[in-house]
Amino acid sequence: MMKNIIAKITIIRSLFLLTLLGSPLQSFADVDGVRVWQSPTHTRLVFDLSKPHQHKIFTLENPYRLVIDLGGNAKFKPDVKKVDLASTLVTGLRTGRQKNKDLRLVFQLRDDISPKSSIFAPNKIYPHHRLVVDLIEKNARSIEPAKTVKTVADQVAHNKRDIIVAIDAGHGGEDPGAVGYRRTKEKTVVLKIAKELARLLKAEPGYKPYLTRTGDYYIPLRERTRKARDANADLFISIHADAFKNSKAHGSSVFVLSERGASSEESRYLAQKENEADLVGGVSLDDKDDHVAMTLLDLSMTATRGSSLAAGKSILGRMGKISRLHKKRVEEAAFMVLKAPDIPALLIETGFISNPGEAKKLATSSYQKKMAREIFKGLTQYFYKEAPEGSYVAWKKNGGKARKVATKKAPAFEKKQAKKKVAKVKRYTIKRGDTLSHIAQRHRVSIADIRRLNGIKKSNSIQVGQKIKLPAS
Numbered sequence: 448m449m450k451n452i453i454a455k456i457t458i459i460r461s462l463f464l465l466t467l468l469g470s471p472l473q474s475f476a477d478v479d480g481v482r483v484w485q486s487p488t489h490t491r492l493v494f495d496l497s498k499p500h501q502h503k504i505f506t507l508e509n510p511y512r513l514v515i516d517l518g519g520n521a522k523f524k525p526d527v528k529k530v531d532l533a534s535t536l537v538t539g540l541r542t543g544r545q546k547n548k549d550l551r552l553v554f555q556l557r558d559d560i561s562p563k564s565s566i567f568a569p570n571k572i573y574p575h576h577r578l579v580v581d582l583i584e585k586n587a588r589s590i591e592p593a594k595t596v597k598t599v600a601d602q603v604a605h606n607k608r609d610i611i612v613a614i615d616a617g618h619g620g621e622d623p624g625a626v627g628y629r630r631t632k633e634k635t636v637v638l639k640i641a642k643e644l645a646r647l648l649k650a651e652p653g654y655k656p657y658l659t660r661t662g663d664y665y666i667p668l669r670e671r672t673r674k675a676r677d678a679n680a681d682l683f684i685s686i687h688a689d690a691f692k693n694s695k696a697h698g699s700s701v702f703v704l705s706e707r708g709a710s711s712e713e714s715r716y717l718a719q720k721e722n723e724a725d726l727v728g729g730v731s732l733d734d735k736d737d738h739v740a741m742t743l744l745d746l747s748m749t750a751t752r753g754s755s756l757a758a759g760k761s762i763l764g765r766m767g768k769i770s771r772l773h774k775k776r777v778e779e780a781a782f783m784v785l786k787a788p789d790i791p792a793l794l795i796e797t798g799f800i801s802n803p804g805e806a807k808k809l810a811t812s813s814y815q816k817k818m819a820r821e822i823f824k825g826l827t828q829y830f831y832k833e834a835p836e837g838s839y840v841a842w843k844k845n846g847g848k849a850r851k852v853a854t855k856k857a858p859a860f861e862k863k864q865a866k867k868k869v870a871k872v873k874r875y876t877i878k879r880g881d882t883l884s885h886i887a888q889r890h891r892v893s894i895a896d897i898r899r900l901n902g903i904k905k906s907n908s909i910q911v912g913q914k915i916k917l918p919a920s
Contacts, residue, residue, distance in 0.1 A: 476500035477522040478550070479575065483535050484620040486664035490536040492554070493621055494578040496566075502578060504564050511556040513582065521550040536560070536582055559585045572623065579621075607839040607847075609655035610830055612648055613675035613790075615685040616641035616658070620665030625690035628806030634663065636809050637686045640797060643819035644686075651827065653839035675790055679895065681835055682758060682826070683792040688809050690801030697805055698773030699766045699818075700796040701759040703752065705779035751884070751894070754791035757833065762795065762825030769817050770798060770805075789883065789894035795822065836896065836918075872900070873917040877909050892918050 480495035503516040523542045530540055539555035560582040567577045616638040618624035624633030638660070645656035657678045659671045666674070675683040759777040766772070773796070797818050798805035808814040834841035875886065883903075887894045896918045897903070909915070 476517065476519075476576070477524055478517070478552075479524050481525050481530055482621070483530065483532055483537060484664045485535040486620070486660070486662070486666070489584070490560075490582040491620065491664070492537075492580040492582065494580075495573070496576040496578055499566055499568075499576045500578070502564070504562055504580065506560065506562065508559070511559050513554040513556060513560065513562055513580075515552040515554075515578075515580070516545055517550040517552075518548070520548060523550055523552065536584065556582070561585055573621075607653075607842050608835075608837050609653060610682075610835060610838050610840055611655050611657055611678055611680045612826065613657045613659060613678055613680035613683045614641045614645055614648075615671050615675070615683065616660055617685055617687040618665070619660050619663055622665050625688065625800045627688075627690065627800035628803045628810065631800060631806050631810045633688045633690075633800055636688050636800070636815065637797070638663070639812070639815045640819050640822075641686050643816050644684075644822055647819060647823040648826075651823075653843065654827070654830075672790075672792075679899065680790055681830075681895065682754075683790045684822070684826075685792070685794045686797065686822075687794060688797045688800045691799055694801050694803070696773070696799050697802045698771045699763075699798055700773040701763040701766070701777050702794040702796070703755040703759055703777055703779055704792065751789060751791050754833065755793060758791055758826065758829045759793050761829035761832075762793065762822055765821040765825035765828070766795075766797075766818070769814075769821055770808075773799075789898070835893070872919065875915055875917050877911055877913040877915065879911050881909065881911075883909065886917070890917050 476496040476498040478494050479497055482493045484491040484493070500517055500519075500521065505514050506512065507514060527540055527542060532538065532540065536557050537554050538557055541553050543551050543553070545551040562580055562582055564578065564580045567573075567579060569575055616634070618634035619638070620634075622634065624637070626632055641658060642661075645658055648654040648656040657675070657680060659674050660666050671685070672683065756777055763772065763775075763777055767775075798809050800806045800809060809818075830838075830840055831844060834844050873890070875890075883894050883897055887897055897915065900918055901915045903909075
């Protein structure tokens, strides 16, 4: 009897150890699906796995190839011939067995790359684990942001710079956003509205649109804001068509970043949902740095917030002419994508795609164009009232065209006036505790003008003792 008990204990211990170490029969993960996304900066491979799994990844040359090994007799279930590789960096895919055991995936590539991979847990949209591999081209040409007048002196001399509007179509690629009536995807609807808005702005003298994404690919939330700042945007607009747990929720909305709490239950829900987009889109959040903390500190400035509210009110008023409004005032919520320290920023909800009636309208090209047109009208009305210094809109508003016709010496006159204005530039020495937002607010100038005048492009970092130029207020 004692021998039988000891034998049973030994078997139980062995099974327990096998469970801890991972049984060879249970350690593999099948590849249930594969998708390839192409963006202007990189190619993304997404593999749906039956469970989390270790993998090996490396590259080969002559020709360029990416190799991914999945051990433990893993199976590749998709049809290789049906994997869509058109217009991507990948030219071919084949599978095989390494040492008659491990599953090997070989992707033939057009160019040399640096791969980066991550495993993501299941979520509401994807109920399975995903292996996400980003292929970053080593020899890729850098994509320049929208060209702008670089300094305030240039602005005064030209006096006709374009107002740059960064238009962000929410979601994209792996992240479809909300899915509504007849499987209408938010990412598709908002991209069409964003492109139509960009078309209208491009056709309007004095404006230059800048799309953060132009196709079906995902961009991390903080990257969207960074792209807008690198483009020296005067306004950042993020366009959405979200969903709420109650399908009766309806109406268009405009949001600004909340300093405290959200202005309604729907605001809190939508902000939480949008802020989770990085997890759905396949973005690691483990690289948070001090820059984010500095960004949050600079959000307290009142100048940018005031501009955001004014622009939002103008756009909301126009949107109310073609759609029901969820609230008749600009709402507030802690959307991560609005956390830009020096750019007025808005998030526009064009409607609730979870509402069958609104989803039907949002899916039509005619309504998408109507929505873009009303946003355009509200935006241009705002900028006519609050035209940035040195812009074509400000020049036109102040009768610049009439003065030019009145005298043949207009160019010389403009240069003389420009010299007078440039001469009024102030010098300022950075003190401990200073931020660009506080300096701008104290001297009644815009942060964008300070950045352009001093060549501060990708960062708002300043140092104690640093001497900078301030434009005349």
